[in-house]
Amino acid sequence: MKGRALRAPKGTRDLLPPATGLWAAVEAEVHRIFALYGYREIRTPILEETELFARGVGEATDIVGKEMYTFTDRGGRSLTLRPESTAAVCRAYVEHGMQTLPQPVRLYYLGPQFRYERPQRGRYRQFHQIGAELLGGRGPASDVEILLLLVAFLRRLGFAELTVLLNTVGDAPSRAAYRAALLAYLEPRAAELGEESRRRLGTNPLRILDSKDPAEQELLAAAPRLADHLTPASREHFAAVRAHLDRLGVAYRVEPRLVRGLDYYTNTVFEVVSGDLGAQNAICGGGAYEGLVEELGGPPTYAVGFAIGADRLLEVLPAGSPLRAPGRHRGPVLLAAAGRLPESGDGVSPLTPIAERLRSEGVPVVETGARAPRLFQLAEQLGAPALAFVGEEELARGELSLRELGSREQTRLPFAEAADRLRRYYEEQP
Numbered sequence: 070m071k072g073r074a075l076r077a078p079k080g081t082r083d084l085l086p087p088a089t090g091l092w093a094a095v096e097a098e099v100h101r102i103f104a105l106y107g108y109r110e111i112r113t114p115i116l117e118e119t120e121l122f123a124r125g126v127g128e129a130t131d132i133v134g135k136e137m138y139t140f141t142d143r144g145g146r147s148l149t150l151r152p153e154s155t156a157a158v159c160r161a162y163v164e165h166g167m168q169t170l171p172q173p174v175r176l177y178y179l180g181p182q183f184r185y186e187r188p189q190r191g192r193y194r195q196f197h198q199i200g201a202e203l204l205g206g207r208g209p210a211s212d213v214e215i216l217l218l219l220v221a222f223l224r225r226l227g228f229a230e231l232t233v234l235l236n237t238v239g240d241a242p243s244r245a246a247y248r249a250a251l252l253a254y255l256e257p258r259a260a261e262l263g264e265e266s267r268r269r270l271g272t273n274p275l276r277i278l279d280s281k282d283p284a285e286q287e288l289l290a291a292a293p294r295l296a297d298h299l300t301p302a303s304r305e306h307f308a309a310v311r312a313h314l315d316r317l318g319v320a321y322r323v324e325p326r327l328v329r330g331l332d333y334y335t336n337t338v339f340e341v342v343s344g345d346l347g348a349q350n351a352i353c354g355g356g357a358y359e360g361l362v363e364e365l366g367g368p369p370t371y372a373v374g375f376a377i378g379a380d381r382l383l384e385v386l387p388a389g390s391p392l393r394a395p396g397r398h399r400g401p402v403l404l405a406a407a408g409r410l411p412e413s414g415d416g417v418s419p420l421t422p423i424a425e426r427l428r429s430e431g432v433p434v435v436e437t438g439a440r441a442p443r444l445f446q447l448a449e450q451l452g453a454p455a456l457a458f459v460g461e462e463e464l465a466r467g468e469l470s471l472r473e474l475g476s477r478e479q480t481r482l483p484f485a486e487a488a489d490r491l492r493r494y495y496e497e498q499p
């Protein structure tokens with residue numbers, strides 16, 4: 070042995086088969102469902118100028134304050150591995166003049182994100198998000214549209230029990246009024262706050278509401294409520310979103326203490342949580358943001374979006390999810406010789422041309438020299454729906470003997486019929 074064996078960096082992981090099959094099934098569903106709502110895919114770079122996040126996500130956030138992978142490249146530029154994608158989507162919207170397109174512009178993305186966090190269950194340093202952004206929209210109707218997409222997607226994946234938690238963080242004047250009231254309440258009680266929250270008093274006091282600390286929770290229970298400081302416009306906005314959702318039969322729970330970690334949200338914010346995840350229970354976060362596009366050099370633009378944590382989503386994907394149906398995860402047909410086949414002399418197995426013909430008919434195949442019972446073990450491991458045997462007779466007549474693993478029947482068929490029959494295993498999509 071030469072040198073020590075290496076491992077994936079802390080907080081990152083390899084995704085291996087068969088798990089990657091489930092990831093691919095989820096991604097296929099993203100493309101399908103998001104397109105049903107008119108969303109189109111955007112792919113932004115994994116690297117961005119550091120300033121994008123400093124300005125777009127906010128200096129006072131955990132992300133910018135302590136979670137970014139930032140480095141200086143050989144040209145002396147400060148670059149950052151993207152910790153989230155909304156800022157990048159808005160940067161692209163402005164850069165490509167998308168405000169001149171018919172509005173709203175509906176975009177979605179999926180891909181890895183990077184945050185320097187303490188790794189634990191459901192929390193990684195490289196994780197994956199599935200997100201949608203609606204840019205150039207019209208207030209409550211846009212908020213509702215994005216929530217309908219979110220709920221439709223989660224339902225399609227087989228989630229029945231998830232609840233949307235909904236709140237409003239108000240517009241900028243509401244937040245300024247509330248910030249003052251909250252500080253007036255918390256500052257005299259600063260001694261009762263933990264170190265983290267005391268620091269936030271000076272930077273981002275609203276985020277203190279997010280605290281999971283039981284003692285702070287108690288203190289916060291008696292704090293002034295954001296709902297009492299909303300401007301009439303923000304109050305109307307929230308009422309309109311709720312009325313819409315009620316009329317459409319979308320279930321949600323108003324969670325008055327829900328504030329999101331990023332600075333850019335205005336008015337509607339939401340989260341989806343799962344009871345099956347323990348402490349890191351948020352599957353999705355989102356909300357409306359009115360100031361971000363402008364902050365990044367574009368015109369004032371109403372926008373709303375969400376980001377689903379794909380790693381957590383997959384961890385709690387229900388056992389009965391249609392994406393787990395065996396039809397979506399079949400391995401290749403195993404092609405084996407029955408008895409000794411005549412050698413062609415050049416060392417090429419007579420099975421190889423047969424395997425190639427099956428593949429050209431759309432049937433996934435691997436040749437194997439394995440013999441029963443190893444053959445059956447292999448079929449099970451790979452999720453093969455059937456075995457195909459070729460003996461001297463099959464070879465002479467252009468036939469295949471099929472042994473289907475479900476029914477355990479063996480049938481000998483002309484090649485074309487056999488290929489049709491095998492292909493059907495890969496066509497059925499629940």
Ligand code: ATP
Nearest residue numbers: 186191192193196330351352353354376377378381
């Ligand atoms: P959390 O409260 O769990 O830290 P967050 O508010 O930082 O979440 P967002 O920035 O809103 O999360 O990202 C949206 C979703 O991305 C989260 O709901 C979660 O599912 C997922 N997510 C965020 N950070 C991580 C991570 N480090 N590892 C895995 N998933 C993550």
Ligand code: MG
Nearest residue numbers: 131132186330
């Ligand atoms: Mg976080």
